[in-house]
Amino acid sequence: MNAKRKNKILTWIATISFGVISLIALFPIISLVISSLRPSSELMRQGISFSINFSQLSLDNYLYIFNQAPEYWAWYGNSLVISAITIVLSLFFSSMVGYALAVYDFKGKNFFFLLVLLILMVPFEILMLPLYQLMINTQLIDTYFAVVLPMVVAPVAVFFFRQYALGLPIQLMDAARIDGSTEYGIFFKIMLPLMGPSLAAMAILQGLGSWNNFLWPLLVLRSNDMFTLPIGLATLLTPYGNNYDVLIAGSVLTIIPIIILFVFFQRYFIAGLTTGGVKG
Amino acid sequence: MESLSNSSDLSTKPRRSPKSPKNNSNKQPNSFLRFINSKKVVPYLFVAPFIISFLILTLYPAIQGIIMSFQRVLPGQVTFVGLANYERLANPVFYKALLNTTLYVIFTVLILTIIPMLLAIFLDSKFVKFKTLFRASLFLPALTSTIVGGMIFRLMFGEQDTAVANQIMSLFGLDAINWRFTSWAAIFLMVILASWRWIGVNILYFLAALQNVPGELYEAADIDGASKWQKLRYITIPQLKPIIIFVSTITIINGFRMFEESFVFWEAGSPGNIGLSVVGYIYQEGIRQNDMGYGSAIGVILMLIIAVISLIYLIATGTFKRGEN
Structure with a gap:
């Protein structure tokens, strides 16, 4: 009886503590949404504040962004296009490489795999100056292509696909060969569909990475109408706060689609974003 | 179909x-x-x-x-200058960048290893209800970009008395702080932004690792009459060692790569470089000043730092002892 009561009290304490911790974690996101409903001059004067004048909340910032901020929608379009291209290309190439490293026996296979692991450890930041120079010399600067190029064959994704492909039923390949299928047919028609869950996880990892990518696009994108959302929004971060209406409401509009996707595909989000874990 | x-x-x-x-x-x-x-x-x-x-x-x-890194790179004119770029590294701005980055690494690795581990252990216990909900809420910040997250923190830690952070300070009877223009607060801002965004992801690593701790170990400990604390100290934490090493290593490496957390608070430059990071310094010198040679020299130093950390990680996990696989 006594132990039971003690457990009940512990459950209450633990659950309430986690409720409070979760609220703290969610607080910035909630306050962003509330702030997007406040007049931007007010936000500029007060910052994000506990003392909110509820009678002032309105959808004005959103009306403004929908009607009078065409540059914001250009950034949105750029981000969508760049993320889509990145997802398609990087899934296509990385799955091919990871699959080959898993199912075929060929000379140099271990060497290539070692290279993948090595590249995983080389941070992009130390390669960026020569790559930036390369983009200038090849006149690719300020194009979608320049933004996407370094993400096309992602070592993380290659690694992930290889681990996943190790579990594919190899017997299917021989059966398909007897049937006269080419190696490419085997990959695209039989094996790739079987890799579905890993494709979903990597699509999310690459898509989110590209949607939120900052440093590289900051280097290679120069004209305002080529900016992606993070770069465009960062240009609004001026000390004068004259663009806060677009900045705040615009930020909300970049997060909401991701959160909706997260709610529906939570499993793949978690698998994708903790990919490094399979390394341990 | x-x-x-x-x-x-x-x-x-x-x-x-x-x-x-x-x-x-x-x-x-x-x-x-x-x-x-x-x-x-x-x-x-x-x-x-x-x-x-x-x-x-x-x-x-x-x-x-x-x-x-051994060259002076001007448009259409490249000359070898030997170690000149490396000699230039001996200057207070680079030291400041290195110091800021190191402090940032130390704080993030402590916060982002210990807190997620403890939260994961508690979250894994039978006493907590609504686990999925809490896990999802703690994970949600990872979906925001550093720019959006940083912008929110900039407004929460505004210099106004009415900003959230200063309202909390006054609750404790403390003076309002001009967060973005105070040296210690600059590091604090970057650390808290990174911690907020990554805690949920690291909790997932630890939760996954906790599922792999064999239950028999706890049963045996129960028979021996071990206390909760002893079980944590002698079973859970030693069993989590590989994931602790993994999480702390990626946190250290990501820490040395830090750039956006600084950029979002001060854009191109902070007063007295209180928020300058090593990558920020590469950006400032290599891109802004268009001094690619000097920028590359900073990059080589960064590459060496990260290579050493990766090597320590590989040794700590016994990769060399086990050989292949």
Whole structure:
């Protein structure tokens, strides 16, 4: 009886503590949404504040962004296009490489795999100056292509696909060969569909990475109408706060689609974003 | 749909294969197609994108970066200057960047290893209800970009008395702080932004690792009459060692790569460089000042730092002892 009561009290304490911790974690996101409903001059004067004048909340910032901020929608379009291209290309190439490293026996296979692991450890930041120079010399600067190029064959994704492909039923390949299928047919028609869950996880990892990518696009994108959302929004971060209406409401509009996707595909989000874990 | 019907066909295919003679007759004369489809060539074609991207996007820039660090790079005029770029590194701005980054690394690695581990252990206990909900809420910040997250923190930690952070300060009877223009607060802002965004992801690593701790260990400990604390100290934490090493290593490496957390609070430059990071310094010198040679020299130093950390990680996990796999 006594132990039971003690457990009940512990459950209450633990659950309430986690409720409070979760609220703290969610607080910035909630306050962003509330702030997007406040007049931007007010936000500029007060910052994000506990003392909110509820009678002032309105959808004005959103009306403004929908009607009078065409540059914001250009950034949105750029981000969508760049993320889509990145997802398609990087899934296509990385799955091919990871699959080959898993199912075929060929000379140099271990060497290539070692290279993948090595590249995983080389941070992009130390390669960026020569790559930036390369983009200038090849006149690719300020194009979608320049933004996407370094993400096309992602070592993380290659690694992930290889681990996943190790579990594919190899017997299917021989059966398909007897049937006269080419190696490419085997990959695209039989094996790739079987890799579905890993494709979903990597699509999310690459898509989110590209949607939120900052440093590289900051280097290679120069004209305002080529900016992606993070770069465009960062240009609004001026000390004068004259663009806060677009900045705040615009930020909300970049997060909401991701959160909706997260709610529906939570499993793949978690698998994708903790990919490094399979390394341990 | 197509794939489904395809794979279900497979079992019956060996018996009836009307297609294959046609296929063969198509291919036999064409030795190129056969070559392309031979099991010797196919793997290399599959791996080719990786090889090409490795050569152009990793090997070339790595070598070029090292070469440039010994050069003075002006448009249309490149001269070798020996170690001059490295000698220039002995200056207070670089030291400040290195110090800021190191402090940032130390704080993030402590916060982002210990707190997620404890939260994961509690979250894993039978006392907590609504686990999925809490896990999801703590994970949600990872979905925001550093720019959006940082912008929120900038407004929460505004210099106004009415900003959230200063309202909390006054609750404790403390004076309002001009967060973005105070030296210690600059590091604090960057650390708290990174911690907020990554805690949920690291909790997931620890939760996954906790599922792999064999239950018999706890049963045996129960029989021996071990207390909760002893079980945590002598079973859980030692069992979590590999994931602790993994999480702390990626946190250290990501810490040395930090840039956006600084950029979002001060854009191109902070007063007295209180928020300057090593990568921020590369950006400032290599891109803004267009001094690629000097920027590359900073990059080489960063590469060395990260290589050493990776090596320590590999040794700590016993990769060299175990050999292959």
